[in-house]
Amino acid sequence: MExxxxxxxxxxxxxEEALDLTVRLGGTAVEMAAGGQSSAPHxxxxxxVDDAEERGRFADALASRGLRMxxxxxxxxxxxxxxxxxxxxxxxxxxxxxxxLGVKKIVxxxxxxxxxxxxxxxxxxxxxxxxxxxxxLHRQWDETIAFWQEFASFAADHGIERIALxxxxxxxxxxVPTLLRxxxxxxxxxxxxxxxxxxFWQRMDPAAIVRALGPAVHHVHLxxxxxxxxxxxxxxxxxxxxxxxPEERAWTFRTVGHGHGAEFWAPFIDALAEVGYDDVVSIExxxxxxxxxxxxxxxxxxxxxxxx
Numbered sequence: 143m144e145x146x147x148x149x150x151x152x153x154x155x156x157x158e159e160a161l162d163l164t165v166r167l168g169g170t171a172v173e174m175a176a177g178g179q180s181s182a183p184h185x186x187x188x189x190x191v192d193d194a195e196e197r198g199r200f201a202d203a204l205a206s207r208g209l210r211m212x213x214x215x216x217x218x219x220x221x222x223x224x225x226x227x228x229x230x231x232x233x234x235x236x237x238x239x240x241x242x243l244g245v246k247k248i249v250x251x252x253x254x255x256x257x258x259x260x261x262x263x264x265x266x267x268x269x270x271x272x273x274x275x276x277x278x279l280h281r282q283w284d285e286t287i288a289f290w291q292e293f294a295s296f297a298a299d300h301g302i303e304r305i306a307l308x309x310x311x312x313x314x315x316x317x318v319p320t321l322l323r324x325x326x327x328x329x330x331x332x333x334x335x336x337x338x339x340x341x342f343w344q345r346m347d348p349a350a351i352v353r354a355l356g357p358a359v360h361h362v363h364l365x366x367x368x369x370x371x372x373x374x375x376x377x378x379x380x381x382x383x384x385x386x387x388p389e390e391r392a393w394t395f396r397t398v399g400h401g402h403g404a405e406f407w408a409p410f411i412d413a414l415a416e417v418g419y420d421d422v423v424s425i426e427x428x429x430x431x432x433x434x435x436x437x438x439x440x441x442x443x444x445x446x447x448x449x450x
Contacts, residue, residue: 145167145449146425147171160184161209163435170209173422178219178232213247216232218233237296241301252290254312254314307334309341315334334358359414365396365426373392427441
């Protein structure tokens with residue numbers, strides 16, 4: 143497995159600074175955001191797709207440091223009633239850029255449809271009641287499968303072999319059953335981006351998920367969660383208080399190793415090896431407590447000895 147840096151973790155650094163940091167961390171690959179829900183501070187996907195000279199300079203910046211592009215990330219929200227059209231444009235540009243750079247994998251999210259064609263917002267159904275919600279869920283799945291069948295065909299036409307969907311709440315695919323449902327309908331190009339942080343706070347077992355998915359594990363993000371037991375007891379995992387006040391929340395995103403120790407992360411890496419995953423593990427930092435550069439440095443120092 144290769145250590146990778148998701149450069150959106152250090153948005154205040156320039157591209158060159160982020161690449162140099164990756165090398166100092168011992169990384170051999172970077173994952174960069176093309177836009178969508180991410181800030182994408184290190185590349186302009188539309189400029190790179192259209193400008194071969196600019197794209198060449200970008201590729202040279204990686205190659206001169208011995209780095210490769212581990213994935214093009216587009217944490218988009220396709221099918222969103224208001225943002226969906228633009229996010230699909232970004233996703234398509236991300237696919238084209240990946241093809242131009244010789245990258246075979248994109249990382250994104252499933253998206254969620256709204257309640258109706260006139261909806262303003264998405265509507266995520268996570269509870270099997272009342273009956274009208276289940277009727278909506280059926281319609282959403284019909285729309286989701288149709289969208290991803292078409293998009294997967296487009297991606298395949300441009301050389302994409304793996305679409306890694308982050309198992310992320312508020313999106314149609316957020317756990318093992320939903321990932322497998324879409325994969326069965328669309329094909330093996332669909333797989334998971336396994337980010338333990340989003341699994342932790344839903345009280346799932348990331349290592350068990352890896353073993354259940356096997357070859358459907360297409361990508362891995364390294365991010366942790368810290369619980370506050372006294373708040374968890376009162377608010378539960380569906381805590382909607384702001385991230386900006388982590389001391390008041392039941393759980394908070396943390397740097398790898400600051401929520402769970404080697405007793406979790408070592409078996410998690412072992413599980414990836416067991417299912418034959420031999421690709422990048424990408425550090426993602428959303429820790430509201432720790433400085434970003436310090437956080438990714440801590441994460442690399444913690445995880446490197448555990449990698450196979």
